[in-house]
Amino acid sequence: MLQVKNLKITHKNDLKSLINNLSISLNDAGKLAIIGEEGTGKSTLLKYLADPSLIEDYCSFHGELISDFRGIAYIPQSMDHLQLEQHLSDYIYHDANIAYFDYNYFFQVANQLNFDCDLLEKEHLHLKNLSGGERLKIQLMKALAYHPQLLLLDEPTADLDSLSLDWLESFIKSSPQTIIFISHDQHFIQKVATSILHLELVRKRQLPQARFYFGSYEDYLAKRQQKDQHQRMLAKKEHEELQKREAKFKKIHDSVQSQLRQTKDSTAGRLLAKKMKAVKSYEKRLEKDLQLITQKPDTMDNMAIFFSDISPLAKQKIILDWENQKLDTGQTISLQIKGQDKILIIGKNGLCKSRLMQKIHTELKAKTGLTVSYMPQHYEDQLDLNLTPLDFLGNHDTQKVKTYLASLDFTADEINHSCHQLSGGQKAKLFLAKMVLDKSNVLLLDEPSRHFSPTSQPIVRRLLSQFKGAIICISHDRLLIESDIFELYQLKQDHLIKVSIDR
Missing domain, CATH: 1.20.5 (Single alpha-helices involved in coiled-coils or other helix-helix interfaces)
Structure with missing residues (x-):
């Protein structure tokens, strides 16, 4: 059993309260989904549940955490830079506790996740060279090999392909383990969660509010409404x-x-x-x-952002024209993109979709007449985490930047935080703000919706639908794939093909 009593978590930098007097209890084999808008303290709470020392450097906390679980496994939203520099074999085996590490189950999970076990034989392969989906799979394989009683997952669906996502749903539903996870995937939450913890920051993001509900996500939404x-x-x-x-x-x-x-x-x-x-x-x-007297219910404001003043490219202007283009991944790609085309690329984990996007970015940014914005899968590839949001957008008028950030629900304090203190969703919002402020006419988006809440995702989809330029997008997001915004392409082992689905 896991119990939290009267927990308060406060940010040391600006004394902002993230969690206030939270008390919850979770029984064995429970499946708790932590949901909420971007920047409401979900990841911080999950770290605290894994090990309070993980948040000591940036948060103070008071309260009681009671747990009788013998083994706890925590998989963060992203790996830190030290882990990414490790060789794959070192990450798995170097600190392995042989007495408890179940090698048979490790390879069983690898097989179920369609992980390429040949990668384990490559002595000098670094984790940073793996795709986001492969990194998540290797973390799951290692964590589950110890058969932990409590499993903590921060956005486990963000990087997984559809087959792996189906496996994860099935695993969580049938698992005897207690599992606490953060997710913005409404379909996934509805499938697997047995209880809901909804974190909010209301009254201009100054007052933390938590709602706990024992039951399904669908029931929670209905009861809350x-x-x-x-x-x-x-x-x-x-x-x-x-x-x-x-x-x-x-x-x-x-x-x-x-x-x-x-x-x-x-x-x-x-x-x-x-x-x-x-x-x-x-x-x-x-x-x-x-x-x-009774007050109206406190709710968080939705973000408000739109593209304006961009100069769209001519519909027939060819901005990318590849005919049997050979990539260093071994794939041969034929692809033509015109000035107002919108395409979305799908494919299994490990097929180098992100490397394809990087190649496209390198070619397009060198062309004159294009204003290209690029949102990478791993934000730190294009975002110096030591900068503040104001610094990151510093080549624009300061007051205009502040206005845009306020429309994206950044507080006055948050715009002066260093970016490493921001949530994944808040970092994603920075890239959106940059696209709008730069008046970009070409967007390259690698998993753009992965860190946005269910409330923000429709706004992102509408933003992309109304955009007047060209978009090249990679995504595993079912709602984005099933929308009518994009033409669909599928990346295979050796080529790229145009596909269609029932919508």
């Missing part, structure tokens, strides 16, 4: 009743005050003064009642 609707109706009714009382009070107050000014009779004046005292007392009661 029902509860919020009832609260809104009650708040409306009570506010209307209070307004009537205030109007009545004002009428009496103005009448008594007018009579006081006009009376010259001392006896009548004393009576009116007593009446005014009663009126003042009633005014104080109204003020007190105003504090006690």
Whole structure:
């Protein structure tokens, strides 16, 4: 069993409260989904549950964490730079506890995830040379080989191809382990979660709020909508009743005050003064009642961003024209992209989709007449994490940058944080802001929706749908793939083909 009692987590940098008086209890074999908008403290909470020392350098915390699990495995949202520099074999075997490491199960999971075990034989292969999906698979293989009783996963669906995602869904549903995971994939959450913890930052992102629900995601959404609707109706009714009382009070107050000014009779004046005292007392009661009436439910604001003032390329302008282009990955690619084409590339993990995108980026950024924006799969490839958001967007007018960041729900404090303190979703928002501010007419997007919440994802899809330039996108996001925004291409072992799906 896992118990959290009266947990408070506060950011050391600006004393911002992320978690306030959180108390939850999770039974054995429970499957808890932690959900919420970008930057609400989900990853910080998961790290705390894995090992409180993981957040000591940037957060202070108070409360009680009770766990009787013998083995805990934590898989973060991304590997740190020291891990990425490791050889694959060193990462798996160097610190392996032979007494507890189940080699048979390790290779069983590898097979189920369609992981290329030949990679394990390459002595000098670094983790940084693997795709995002391969990195996640190797972490899952290693973690599960120890048969942990508690498994903590930070966005495990973000980099997995569809077959691996199906396996993960099946594994979590049937697993006897207690599993706590963060995800923005609504379909995945609905399939596997048995309870929901929803983290929010309301009142201009200053007040942390947590809702725990034991049940499915679909039931949680329905119950929350029902509860919020009832609260809104009650708040409306009570506010209307209070307004009537205030109007009545004002009428009496103005009448008594007018009579006081006009009376010259001392006896009548004393009576009116007593009446005014009663009126003042009633005014104080109204003020007190105003504090006690039901308030509208606190909810987070949605991000607001759109492309404007871009100069779209001509529809027939060819910006990329590959005919049997041979890549260093061994694939031969034929692909033509025109000025307002929007294509999305799908494919299994490990087929070098990101390397294909890097190749396209290298070619397009060298061309004149194009304003190319590139959102890589691993943000640190294009984002210096020591910079602040203001620094990253520093080649634009400061006030304009602040306005855009505010529309993306950044607080005044957050725009001065170093980027390594931001969540994955907040970093993704920085790339969106840069695309808009740069007035880009070509977007290269490697897994653009992976860190956006279910509330933000429709906004991102609408943004891409309304964009007037060219988009080349890589994604495993089912909703993005099934949308009508893109023409679909599939990367195979040796070539790229155009495909269609039922939508």
